[in-house]
Amino acid sequence: MKMRWCWRCQMEVPMLNEEEFTKAKELYGKASKWRVGELKVKERFNPLLEYYNELTAWNETEPNAIMHHGMEQYGADCPNCSKPLRTKKARYCAACGFGKDDFKDQQTKPLMERRKELFSKK
Ligand SMILES: [Zn+2]
Ligand SMILES: [Zn+2]
Known part of the structure; x- marks a missing residue:
């Protein structure tokens, strides 16, 4: 993890390295697999948000934001x-x-x- 400027957020955010981002993508994929209505979106993505926030000491609340915080994309x-x-x-x-x-x-x-x-x- 490294603090880097994010074009979309227009601020410095914790960018994940390849290994960390792979894990984040996994968690995101799992959360997306739930059937609609089964759990609230917020609850489904909690494991991803927890993972990211624990790793980065950040306070991210938007799962989709995490998905563009991989260094490999830049x-x-x-x-x-x-x-x-x-x-x-x-x-x-x-x-x-x-x-x-x-x-x-x-x-x-x-x-x-x-x-x-x-x-x-x-
Ligand atoms: Zn420049
Ligand atoms: Zn961003």
Whole structure:
């Protein structure tokens, strides 16, 4: 888990690593399998919310928000503004415009491939 900027929430949120996110997806899948009306939606998703909130010391109440808080969905942090690239294939940073200078046309490679050296540090 790592605090990272979330594009949808417009704030820093706890992003789950691959292993943590896999577990979250499992819990989400289980909760979705209940037949409608069997349990209140809130109760069905409690195990997921509990898992996430215990892991992150957060206070998330919206199960769907958790499902976009997996690091694997985003690119690396922008070397300039440190917000994550929206996707691994992003051609430039949508937040600060970093990489736009050498972004020429639709054929341009994603920023993470084009400027590999900037993303090699952990
Ligand atoms: Zn979010
Ligand atoms: Zn940026």
